[in-house]
Every structure is written in C-alpha cells, then in structure tokens.
Amino acid sequence: MFEPRIVGFLCNWCSYAGADKAARAYPPNVNVVRVMCSGRVDPQFILKAYKAGADGVLVLACHPGDCHYKEGNYKALARHRILLRVLAGHGIESARCRFDYVSASEGDRFIEIITEMTDTVRALGPYAGNTMGKRS
Amino acid sequence: MASKPKLSMYWASSCGGCEVSLVNINEKILDVAANFDFYFCPCLLDTKKEDVEALDDGGIAITFFNGAIRTEENEEMAHLLRKKSKLLIAFGSCAYEGCIPALSNLHTKAAHFKSIYIDNPTVDNLLGIVPKHETQVPEGKLTLPAFYERVRTLSQVTDVDYSMPGCPPEPARVWNVIEAVIQGKTLPPKGGILGAGNSSVCRECGRKKEDKHITRLYRTYEIIPDTEACLLDQGLICMGIATADGCGALCPKVNMPCSGCYGPPAGVFDQGAKMVAALGAILDIGEKKGISEDELIRRIDMLVDSIPDYSGTFYKYSLAGSILGGGRA
Ligand code: SF4
Ligand code: SF4
Ligand code: SF4
Numbered sequence: 269m270f271e272p273r274i275v276g277f278l279c280n281w282c283s284y285a286g287a288d289k290a291a292r293a294y295p296p297n298v299n300v301v302r303v304m305c306s307g308r309v310d311p312q313f314i315l316k317a318y319k320a321g322a323d324g325v326l327v328l329a330c331h332p333g334d335c336h337y338k339e340g341n342y343k344a345l346a347r348h349r350i351l352l353r354v355l356a357g358h359g360i361e362s363a364r365c366r367f368d369y370v371s372a373s374e375g376d377r378f379i380e381i382i383t384e385m386t387d388t389v390r391a392l393g394p395y396a397g398n399t400m401g402k403r404s
Numbered sequence: 405m406a407s408k409p410k411l412s413m414y415w416a417s418s419c420g421g422c423e424v425s426l427v428n429i430n431e432k433i434l435d436v437a438a439n440f441d442f443y444f445c446p447c448l449l450d451t452k453k454e455d456v457e458a459l460d461d462g463g464i465a466i467t468f469f470n471g472a473i474r475t476e477e478n479e480e481m482a483h484l485l486r487k488k489s490k491l492l493i494a495f496g497s498c499a500y501e502g503c504i505p506a507l508s509n510l511h512t513k514a515a516h517f518k519s520i521y522i523d524n525p526t527v528d529n530l531l532g533i534v535p536k537h538e539t540q541v542p543e544g545k546l547t548l549p550a551f552y553e554r555v556r557t558l559s560q561v562t563d564v565d566y567s568m569p570g571c572p573p574e575p576a577r578v579w580n581v582i583e584a585v586i587q588g589k590t591l592p593p594k595g596g597i598l599g600a601g602n603s604s605v606c607r608e609c610g611r612k613k614e615d616k617h618i619t620r621l622y623r624t625y626e627i628i629p630d631t632e633a634c635l636l637d638q639g640l641i642c643m644g645i646a647t648a649d650g651c652g653a654l655c656p657k658v659n660m661p662c663s664g665c666y667g668p669p670a671g672v673f674d675q676g677a678k679m680v681a682a683l684g685a686i687l688d689i690g691e692k693k694g695i696s697e698d699e700l701i702r703r704i705d706m707l708v709d710s711i712p713d714y715s716g717t718f719y720k721y722s723l724a725g726s727i728l729g730g731g732r733a
Binding site for chain 1 (some may be wrong): 419495510662672673676677679682683685687689692693695696699700701704705708711714715719723726727728729730731
C-alpha cells in the first residue's frame with residue numbers, strides 16, 4: 269500500500285500541544301514542523317515541502333478567535349484560500365493541502381484530521397511533480 | 405593592437421524587446437563598440453551560427469542570451485553559446501525565469517497546436533496539419549527543430565554565470581553591467597543577479613504607504629487610481645512588494661500596478677508564493693468576532709475569486725523558474 273508523506277505545520281500554542289494529547293495510535297505519515305504561529309507558515313515553505321517530496325501538506329491552527337497573536341490564524345486561512353488557487357496552476361489537487369483548526373486540548377480531533385488527511389492523500393497517490401524520483 | 409573581446413547576443417524563444425533594450429542604451433552603444441567586437445546577434449548583425457562554431461571555446465567574452473528554451477534549436481544554441489562564451493548571461497525575464505512564454509506550460513503542446521493550427525478562427529486547416537519534427541516528402545525527409553512539451557529557463561538547460569532580470573532589463577541597468585565589465589569591476593559570485601537591487605520595487609516607489617486593509621480587489625480597468633497612494637492599498641494587485649527593485653518603479657510611476665517583471669527580490673525563492681503571503685496578510689474581511697468558519701471562508705473567497713487568473717497574476721514572469729515549475733506535472 270502507498271504510504272503518503274505529509275508535512276504538517278503545527279502551531280506551538282494549539283495543535284502542537286493537541287498532538288501531545290493524542291492518546292491513541294495514529295498514522296505515522298505526518299512529519300511535524302513546529303511553528304510559533306500558523307501565520308508564520310510562509311506559502312513558500314509549503315511549495316518547498318512538495319518540491320522536497322511531500323505528497324500532502326497540513327497547516328493546523330488555533331480556532332478562530334483563539335490565536336495567541338490575535339490574527340495569525342486569519343492570515344494563515346486567507347493565504348491558504350489563495351494558495352489553493354495557485355496550486356491548481358502548479359498541477360496540485362486542493363486535497364493535498366489542508367488547513368484546519370486543532371486546539372491544545374483536542375487530541376482526538378488531531379487524530380481524526382491526521383487519519384483523514386492520510387487516507388485522502390493515499391487515495392490520490394503520490395504527488396508526481398516532486399524531485400525525489402520514483403518510489404517503489 | 406590586441407583584438408577587442410567579443411560580445412554576442414542571442415534570442416531564443418523571445419520577442420525582440422531585449423535587443424531593443426540593448427540599443428536603447430543610445431549613444432553608449434558607441435562605447436560598447438569601442439570596447440567590444442560585437443560579433444554575433446541575429447537581430448542586428450549578419451554573422452551566422454557557423455561563425456560562432458568557428459571560434460575557439462571561450463572565444464566570446466560575454467553572451468547576453470535572451471529568450472526561453474521552447475525548441476530544440478533554442479537548446480542547441482544555448483549549448484553552443486555556453487561552450488563559446490566565457491560569461492553566459494541570462495538576459496531578461498524569458499531566459500532568467502521563463503516569462504510570458506512559460507505561461508504556456510499551463511497547457512500541453514497538443515493543446516497549443518490544436519488552438520493555434522486547428523481551432524484558430526482565422527485558419528482553414530481541414531486536413532488538421534500541425535508542425536512535425538520530421539515529415540516524409542517524395543524528395544526525402546524534412547525536419548524542423550522539435551517543439552518541446554514545456555518551456556524551460558536557460559539555467560534549466562545549461563550552466564549560467566549570471567542572470568539579468570526584467571522584461572526587458574532597463575537600459576540604464578544594462579549599461580551599468582556593461583560598464584562594470586569594461587572597468588574591470590569585480591562581479592558578484594557566479595550564479596548571482598546583475599542589474600537589480602537587493603530590495604523590492606516598493607523601495608523605489610514614491611507612493612504613500614499606509615497600513616494595508618484591502619476590502620475589495622480591482623482590476624486595472626475598473627478604477628482610475630489615486631496617483632499618490634500605494635496601488636496595493638487601493639485594491640490593485642501590485643506585485644511590487646514581491647518583486648526585485650531595479651526598474652525604478654516604472655509602472656507605479658505611470659499609475660499602473662507592477663506585474664512583477666524583475667522577478668523575486670533577494671532572499672525570496674518563489675515570487676508567486678511571496679505575493680500570496682503578502683496578500684493573505686492584508687485582506688480585510690470585516691468584523692471576525694462570532695463569525696463561523698464557513699463564513700470566514702466565504703468572505704475570503706469572495707475577495708480572491710475576483711482575481712481572474714492566478715498563475716498569470718502571481719507568476720506572470722516566473723512560472724518556469726518557480727519552485728514547482730507550473731503546469732501539469
Ligand atoms: S524578457 Fe520580455 S522583452 Fe525580453 S524577450 Fe522576453 S518577453 Fe521580450
Ligand atoms: S505595492 Fe506597488 S504601489 Fe505600493 S509601494 Fe509597492 S510598488 Fe508602490
Ligand atoms: S514596476 Fe514591476 S512590472 Fe513594471 S518594470 Fe518595474 S518590475 Fe517590471
């Protein structure tokens with residue numbers, strides 16, 4: 269079975285802590301990058317992740333109104349909505365790039381999202397445009 | 405008298421504007437002629453490919469190579485001029501990052517041939533004839549240079565010493581570069597950029613910048629912008645914020661938003677993504693308190709859906725050179 273590689277940008281104040289609360293096993297496909305705020309995730313990082321071999325990218329933010337820096341998650345959401353349209357021009361399906369909210373106490377929600385994302389990207393198959401060469 | 409170093413300029417998949425930019429250095433062209441033997445330039449001179457082939461390797465001091473790599477011929481000339489030139493410079497946006505020709509990477513070669521040679525309303529082509537690499541005729545086999553599936557930048561096919569951004573590079577910057585070479589100034593490390601600054605177009609733009617809150621995006625035909633205020637503040641997508649300086653903010657000076665022809669500023673590796681980052685930070689969707697997740701998305705989408713062409717807006721010049729290269733993988 270194809271095991272997708274997913275890069276997850278997790279905000280230090282919410283989803284990264286949420287991941288620590290995940291009390292059950294979840295798919296090991298997400299490589300976590302801890303960031304200080306979802307608003308710190310420059311869309312260039314996301315493109316670089318695909319280029320470096322990611323089949324999917326996940327950005328997890330604090331729920332609306334809960335951003336440690338007030339507005340970072342709104343900026344991240346707006347960037348994500350524009351980026352989805354730009355990704356289409358690069359031949360990347362929108363399901364390969366997901367933005368969602370996970371608070372510091374939502375371990376179960378974290379597991380749900382990771383599992384869903386892994387299944388979705390697995391169904392899509394490998395992202396063909398990365399430069400990592402063919403995988404067996 | 406020792407012979408002068410040779411200078412050449414070649415056009416691959418290009419429009420000719422880069423040559424115009426070189427001659428637009430006006431009377432300085434006499435200084436060029438005094439210091440160089442302008443040896444090869446199909447747009448302006450009569451020397452042929454054979455004359456280049458006849459030179460020793462490295463026999464040309466500098467080649468300004470403009471145009472993207474679309475055909476087999478473009479690539480062949482890139483390799484030949486690489487071999488014959490001490491300095492190979494990607495001159496202008498097409499050679500540097502693909503520019504307008506590279507927007508064709510959003511579609512396949514077959515689709516291009518169909519719309520140009522078959523569906524084109526001013527063409528009658530009942531037999532559906534499209535250019536072929538090889539065609540058999542009674543007299544023998546005819547060949548045309550192959551038309552590649554994708555457009556590439558010069559540095560994607562051969563080793564490039566420097567790149568000069570701009571569509572076309574501004575004549576004053578072109579002269580700066582030639583003058584630096586004539587004066588024997590030390591050039592930046594190989595692979596670097598010549599003829600652009602280290603900041604963004606905004607630095608050269610005299611418009612008044614405010615704290616940005618964009619509540620509506622406009623296309624250029626929809627409004628006549630105020631001549632003093634930042635165009636981005638007025639809801640026009642001005643790429644100046646994600647574009648290297650060097651042109652002197654030409655477009656904002658005539659009340660037009662920058663469309664990004666000088667490519668990404670220093671330190672930015674994807675111009676389109678940088679613009680997405682900037683735009684995402686300044687869209688103003690009103691009071692957010694108590695708004696549902698779906699409503700947030702709806703408001704943002706309403707704003708960004710008014711952009712008619714995402715690749716053409718964010719990667720008008722840099723698609724082939726962008727991180728993901730654009731188009732179907
Ligand atoms: S960079 Fe611009 S001016 Fe130069 S060849 Fe390309 S399209 Fe023409
Ligand atoms: S965004 Fe455009 S108009 Fe505004 S300061 Fe920058 S270059 Fe000038
Ligand atoms: S303002 Fe922008 S588009 Fe206009 S010449 Fe300068 S870099 Fe090019």
